[in-house]
Amino acid sequence: MKTTHKVILASLVCAIPLGLLAHDKYEDKNQKNENYKESFKSHFFEDDKGDHEDYKYEREFYEKKGVNYIFEGKLEEKPKTGFTGVWKISGNKILVDDTTIIIQEDKALKVGDELYIAAKRQNGQIKAVEIEQD
Known part of the structure; x- marks a missing residue:
């Protein structure tokens, strides 16, 4: 060979x-x-055990918006006027802008409130897609 x-x-x-x-x-x-x-x-999306339409639409909405970070926490700081700006929730700085959906009960959001946050995390920033008062 x-x-x-x-x-x-x-x-x-x-x-x-x-x-x-x-x-x-x-x-x-x-x-x-x-x-x-x-x-x-x-x-x-553990609530989505069945084929409920509400959960299906919520999941599709989050996927479209690119939500990749969901958590609950206490509101520590928010802008003095309006909602737009940087919020501090359980030590995390969250960017809130005009496109963020804010769901609150009858009372206004105040420091110490428990919040549920669906956000998009990228390039070291957390941008809120939805904030809901617990």
Whole structure:
């Protein structure tokens, strides 16, 4: 057998298993991301056990708006006038603008109120999509 044939054969013997291992690692990474998305949805939409239309529309709305961060917390600070600006909720700085939906009961929001926040987190900022008074 020629030397070139031996080199080619040896490289194929080494390259094929490495290629298979790399492919498995790639699939595991993608599977992990899909599992995270599903766990996020199931955790925050656990009320959606049945096929209720309200929950379906809420989930679709959140997905369209890119909501990837949902939490509850106490209101610590808010702008003195109006709603637009930076709010501090349980130590998190939340950006609230004109597109944020704010749902409050009969009483006005005040420091110490428990809030439910659906937000979009990106580039180190948290932008509120919806704030609801608990």
